[in-house]
Amino acid sequence: MNLKSDYVAANGGFLEHATQFYSNEEAWKFYSRRNRYLAARYGADPTIWGVELWSEVDLTDDFRAHYDDKSALRWHERAAREWKSLASARHLMTTHVCGTYHRNIHYQELWKLPELDYVVGDGYRDAKHQIVDFLQGGSQAIKKTFPGKPYIVTEYGGTPGAGAFGNIRADIHGGIWSAFFLEYAGTPLLWWHDFIHVHQLYGHYRGLAEFIRDIDRADPALNPVPVTVSAKEAQALALAAPEQFYAWIVECGAMRNYPDKPDQAAKRSGLRLAAPDLKVLKAGRYRVDFYNT
Numbered sequence: 006m007n008l009k010s011d012y013v014a015a016n017g018g019f020l021e022h023a024t025q026f027y028s029n030e031e032a033w034k035f036y037s038r039r040n041r042y043l044a045a046r047y048g049a050d051p052t053i054w055g056v057e058l059w060s061e062v063d064l065t066d067d068f069r070a071h072y073d074d075k076s077a078l079r080w081h082e083r084a085a086r087e088w089k090s091l092a093s094a095r096h097l098m099t100t101h102v103c104g105t106y107h108r109n110i111h112y113q114e115l116w117k118l119p120e121l122d123y124v125v126g127d128g129y130r131d132a133k134h135q136i137v138d139f140l141q142g143g144s145q146a147i148k149k150t151f152p153g154k155p156y157i158v159t160e161y162g163g164t165p166g167a168g169a170f171g172n173i174r175a176d177i178h179g180g181i182w183s184a185f186f187l188e189y190a191g192t193p194l195l196w197w198h199d200f201i202h203v204h205q206l207y208g209h210y211r212g213l214a215e216f217i218r219d220i221d222r223a224d225p226a227l228n229p230v231p232v233t234v235s236a237k238e239a240q241a242l243a244l245a246a247p248e249q250f251y252a253w254i255v256e257c258g259a260m261r262n263y264p265d266k267p268d269q270a271a272k273r274s275g276l277r278l279a280a281p282d283l284k285v286l287k288a289g290r291y292r293v294d295f296y297n298t
Contacts, residue, residue: 023066027076033083040087048092054191055097055123057159058084063102063112072112085120097122101159105129106143110150117151124154128161128180128193132168135260136161136179137240144187158184158193162200171262173200178209179260182253182298185217186242188229212298220251230285235277243280247287252278253298 010018019031026032047053058081062068071077085098099121102108106126109116116124124147130139140158147156161180163172173195181192192213195201221227226246234241234254243252254276264270280286 024071026065027071027080036084037087040084040091044088044091048088048096049094051094053094053096055099056088056092057125058088058098058100060101061103062100063104063108072115078114078118081115082118082120085118089120097155099123099125101125103127105139106146106156110146113150116154122154123190124151124156125159126156128158128176129163129165132164132172135257136176137183137242137255137257137260140180140183140187140189140193141242144189148188155190157190160196161193162195162197167197169262170204171265173197174204174206174209174263175260177201177206178263178298179255181210181213182255183242185213185222186229186244186251186253212296216296216298220249226285228285230280230283232278232280235275235279236273239273239276241278243278245280245283245285247285248289250280250283250286250291254278 009022020026020029026036062077063072068077081100088098089095100115102112102115104127109124109126115121126143126147128136128139128143130136143158144156147154158180162168162176167173168176177195180195183189184192192210201207224246227244227249228246230243230245232241232243232252238257239254240257241252241254243250245251256270256273259267259270
């Protein structure tokens with residue numbers, strides 16, 4: 006990136022310092038050429054959900070200074086506008102900082118730019134907390150700070166240093182189900198993606214896919230509602246509309262350490278699910294279905 010590197014100098018590099026990338030016009034010309042190539046290659050593809058301008062932009066040299074003096078913000082405005090002018094598929098645009106949703110809020114002026122369409126973040130946490138509670142906290146904080154902007158966790162799985170088999174499997178299961186009920190823009194993406202394939206854990210995704218097959222999640226009348234469960238080591242998330250109610254009951258212990266043989270896990274009975282403020286649901290007779298997730 007800069008002339009301190011012998012490799013960069015030998016290949017025609019010209020920046021004295023990496024931070025000049027945000028303001029140097031010659032650097033922008035090279036970046037723009039790359040954008041034109043990528044747009045020609047992928048810009049018409051409607052299966053691409055979104056375009057992320059940076060991964061961990063806050064780990065670049067002196068980022069905080071360039072955030073404060075607005076040069077990093079101006080660069081993101083310009084880059085997002087250019088991509089949208091080049092790509093015919095009208096992809097959504099975002100960027101990324103390292104860390105949890107707290108870091109998104111720390112650099113909130115970045116995601117408040119109208120050129121950035123959605124918010125992304127990481128979902129790593131300390132081992133004391135399970136993924137359901139973590140994602141619930143993130144959803145609430147992002148909605149409050151960036152109203153109207155979709156949110157998705159693009160990297161998660163245990164702590165930043167991973168975790169035991171049961172911890173990661175619990176995150177896979179709890180992460181994808183939580184995201185559906187908490188209004189995330191999509192399921193979180195496991196950083197240790199090969200873990201899913203090596204251990205053939207696709208069944209977790211199949212279970213969710215079968216459950217949501219006939220649910221119109223884009224229905225504006227379908228929204229989260231508070232629910233409680235009559236057991237200390239259980240919790241629930243729910244969605245309701247005038248004639249629909251969906252709930253996911255969570256075994257908290259399993260969300261900390263997923264059982265090796267879930268079909269042989271102890272079964273609960275007598276659980277009661279309560280929705281104290283379910284005014285949205287119309288009175289009447291309903292069919293109740295139960296699912297093994």
